[in-house]
Amino acid sequence: YCDYKISRSEFSEIGASRCINSNLDTALTSRAGEQFARAVTLLDFPSQRLTWWRAHIKLLVAGVIATGGANEKTCETVFAAADAMVADVGDPDEQNLGALNRRFAQSARLGLVRAVGESRKKLNMALSKQKGTHVESLVSGLKFLVAQIVDAEKTILERWRSSQGSAATEARPRLAMAHFSRWFSAFEDTSANTAGNQSSQSIFANGVEIPGQYDSLCAPPDVLSHATLVGFEPETDVFASKQRPKKIVLRGSDGWGYSFIAKGSEDLRQDDRIERLFRAMDALLSNNPQARQRGLHVRTFHVLPLSKRAGLLQFVKNTVPLLEALGAKTKTGDLVGGKHQHWIKAQATFEEKDGEGVQVEKDDGEKDDSKSTPSKDQTKDQRILAKSTHSTLNTASRRRATPGVKLSAPAGATSATHFLEAMSRSPRVDARNALASLKRRAASASKPAASPSSPALRQTLLRVSGSHESYLEMRSKYAASVAAASICGYVAGVGDRHLQNILLDVATGSAVHIDFGYAFGTATAVLPIPELVPFRVTDCVLDGCAPGDTKVALKQDMARTMHALRDGAALLRGVMDCFLREPLLDWRREAAQSLVKAGKEASEDAVGVGQPKKEEYMHDQDDMDSDLHVVAGGSELEQRHVSQKIAIAFRKLRLGNPSLLTLAQCESKHGGRNHWLGLREMVLGTSSLGDDDIALQSTKTRRSVGDKRYCASVEEQIDCLMELATDPLVLATSWSGWRPWL
Numbered sequence: 001y002c003d004y005k006i007s008r009s010e011f012s013e014i015g016a017s018r019c020i021n022s023n024l025d026t027a028l029t030s031r032a033g034e035q036f037a038r039a040v041t042l043l044d045f046p047s048q049r050l051t052w053w054r055a056h057i058k059l060l061v062a063g064v065i066a067t068g069g070a071n072e073k074t075c076e077t078v079f080a081a082a083d084a085m086v087a088d089v090g091d092p093d094e095q096n097l098g099a100l101n102r103r104f105a106q107s108a109r110l111g112l113v114r115a116v117g118e119s120r121k122k123l124n125m126a127l128s129k130q131k132g133t134h135v136e137s138l139v140s141g142l143k144f145l146v147a148q149i150v151d152a153e154k155t156i157l158e159r160w161r162s163s164q165g166s167a168a169t170e171a172r173p174r175l176a177m178a179h180f181s182r183w184f185s186a187f188e189d190t191s192a193n194t195a196g197n198q199s200s201q202s203i204f205a206n207g208v209e210i211p212g213q214y215d216s217l218c219a220p221p222d223v224l225s226h227a228t229l230v231g232f233e234p235e236t237d238v239f240a241s242k243q244r245p246k247k248i249v250l251r252g253s254d255g256w257g258y259s260f261i262a263k264g265s266e267d268l269r270q271d272d273r274i275e276r277l278f279r280a281m282d283a284l285l286s287n288n289p290q291a292r293q294r295g296l297h298v299r300t301f302h303v304l305p306l307s308k309r310a311g312l313l314q315f316v317k318n319t320v321p322l323l324e325a326l327g328a329k330t331k332t333g334d335l336v337g338g339k340h341q342h343w344i345k346a347q348a349t350f351e352e353k354d355g356e357g358v359q360v361e362k363d364d365g366e367k368d369d370s371k372s373t374p375s376k377d378q379t380k381d382q383r384i385l386a387k388s389t390h391s392t393l394n395t396a397s398r399r400r401a402t403p404g405v406k407l408s409a410p411a412g413a414t415s416a417t418h419f420l421e422a423m424s425r426s427p428r429v430d431a432r433n434a435l436a437s438l439k440r441r442a443a444s445a446s447k448p449a450a451s452p453s454s455p456a457l458r459q460t461l462l463r464v465s466g467s468h469e470s471y472l473e474m475r476s477k478y479a480a481s482v483a484a485a486s487i488c489g490y491v492a493g494v495g496d497r498h499l500q501n502i503l504l505d506v507a508t509g510s511a512v513h514i515d516f517g518y519a520f521g522t523a524t525a526v527l528p529i530p531e532l533v534p535f536r537v538t539d540c541v542l543d544g545c546a547p548g549d550t551k552v553a554l555k556q557d558m559a560r561t562m563h564a565l566r567d568g569a570a571l572l573r574g575v576m577d578c579f580l581r582e583p584l585l586d587w588r589r590e591a592a593q594s595l596v597k598a599g600k601e602a603s604e605d606a607v608g609v610g611q612p613k614k615e616e617y618m619h620d621q622d623d624m625d626s627d628l629h630v631v632a633g634g635s636e637l638e639q640r641h642v643s644q645k646i647a648i649a650f651r652k653l654r655l656g657n658p659s660l661l662t663l664a665q666c667e668s669k670h671g672g673r674n675h676w677l678g679l680r681e682m683v684l685g686t687s688s689l690g691d692d693d694i695a696l697q698s699t700k701t702r703r704s705v706g707d708k709r710y711c712a713s714v715e716e717q718i719d720c721l722m723e724l725a726t727d728p729l730v731l732a733t734s735w736s737g738w739r740p741w742l
Helices: 002-012 013-021 029-044 046-067 072-089 100-131 134-164 164-171 200-206 269-289 289-293 337-348 380-393 416-426 428-445 456-465 467-490 539-542 550-567 570-580 585-600 614-618 636-653 657-669 677-686 693-697 700-705 715-724 728-732
Strands: 173-174 228-232 235-238 246-252 257-264 303-305 309-314 317-323 350-355 356-359 504-505 511-513
Touching: 002 029, 002 303, 029 257, 029 303, 029 309, 046 072, 046 134, 046 257, 072 100, 072 134, 072 289, 072 416, 100 134, 100 164, 134 164, 269 289, 269 303, 269 309, 269 467, 269 550, 269 570, 289 550, 337 350, 337 416, 337 428, 416 677, 428 693, 428 728, 456 467, 456 539, 467 511, 467 550, 467 636, 539 550, 550 570, 550 636, 550 715, 570 636, 636 657, 657 677, 657 715, 677 728, 715 728
Parallel strands: none
Antiparallel strands: 173 235, 228 246, 235 246, 246 257, 257 309, 303 309, 317 504, 350 356, 504 511
16 A cells, blocks of 8 residues: 555556556545554654755755756646645644644744745746746746745744754653644544454555565465554654654554554665565575575564655664674764774875875865876876786885885864775775774773673673573574675665664574665765675674684675575566666666766776776676666666666676676766775775785685676685675775774
């Protein structure tokens, strides 16, 4: 039901006419379901909903202007969104509105109505007077609308936050559900008739099913046996994270309470699709004898998108974020990030000249590297010669050849540019030493304090297990879940694996991954500091599997996982088809942002030296996914962008070289820039003059595979992945909030 309601607005004219002719819109109408979805949407604080609408309308206008599609129809679409904004956050007379939302609506209504009304009036006047061209008038009117909404939002939020009662209410860690919507307390399940019997149609039309009962891949759903909603716990817990999600408890007709996290101002469809993909992967692991024998398993949870900006996620019980399990959530531990940024800036601003180091700093952190970067005016032969020389003597590299030099960083903030420059300049030996130093600082700051002989995660597992036998079992489940989730996440391109997005089940020891806002390579392709690791297996994560050679054991289980996924590639392809048929808004935004970059760097100069062109690489005629160009709706650029994301996922299953796939994803944003050659060297594991034996050993497999498009075996692919995931240079130049030293 919810999937249909969300997707209905994006149907083509043919699809919409089919829905009307078959009375599908009428059949799929549930008053109780619509009220439930609206009530959950109202759990999002009204100030956050207003901010979401402003960003949404601004994005719509930017899309219209960028594509040159300003006309009466697109303008009407934008103004329809503005009217929906007023109805959502500025209507105090809405039925069942809670006290908090009603007070905000009373405060916001006049400003929003005036902003939209004046914008529409100005647009109509401009069109009637025909000042300038017709398109110019439309664009001017849309820009004026955005400016009016931005000003109105600023005024409304300043007034709202200055109100002590409203600000104090939002700051509470626990609130009554009725503060948001009175529907929660007034809800009554009317799906049963007077005789006490139920039908599937009655349940759908008048009741609300507990979410998560359609997720099974083993058997069709039995609707009559499903638990339905009979009520709610009267209060909700408010989390302190950015989006302020709320924990709510749904009471089921089976007598159980079901806990969910209500999230607003966010499209949860990607989380839902990734969880469906993980369930399919978990089924493949269960059907594979070797994977089943090793207990390889991916923990999943239910996700219910109720609209494009609100939904529910199942609350995973008995879990704590890995950051807390490591005891690293302390004030002193947080200061380690500042030390890391100081090291980054020192590496980024250091240059060698005739064997002596000098500190060079330009505005905005940019470096004067014209002497070390090959000119774009060079001929193809000159670039090939430079690449050949670099591969042997590394003379074309900007990477510092003398590790161990004591550096200092200039004053000021550390920007993304500094991180990118550090990727291209830092020696691998210095990166390894920096990580070790940061890890020692973090270990001493953790509670309880950790040490090499007593790692933090091992302490946690020992403490919650209760006995040595239980500890061994929990450790085994932890290692199996890390191996399985790492490979499944790699295939799905899941990024942003910081320590708050990985949970530890203190009852079983399993690792549970949450928050899939960055999937299918988005963290690599879009973030200012690209996430280049394929998954998280840092030292502190590996400590949970110790003692013994944890990397060897993990690589064996990772290989078993990859074999199981490769055997079920056809099933995974079917599950991923929904991404092609209905691309997410975030993916369309990525495609639009890459338009400028694509226009600038269509030439050979935009491609890394010695690397196959993306066009050639992404359209190999022998690929099993060569027909993945069929994408519903959108421009040709959007279709190609979405198709490429899914194609890369399948190339991973076909033993694609992990280093080249990583470079292919981040090249559109970073290719041709000053740091590109150094970033490419780092990902490929290219040796440099300052590397010692340990550094050379840590890149051995990647250097052996080189620029080959495919690995020779699953085992070789896993070796490349583990090298990339544990490369000290890749980790040390990662975003500080990712805490790569842990």
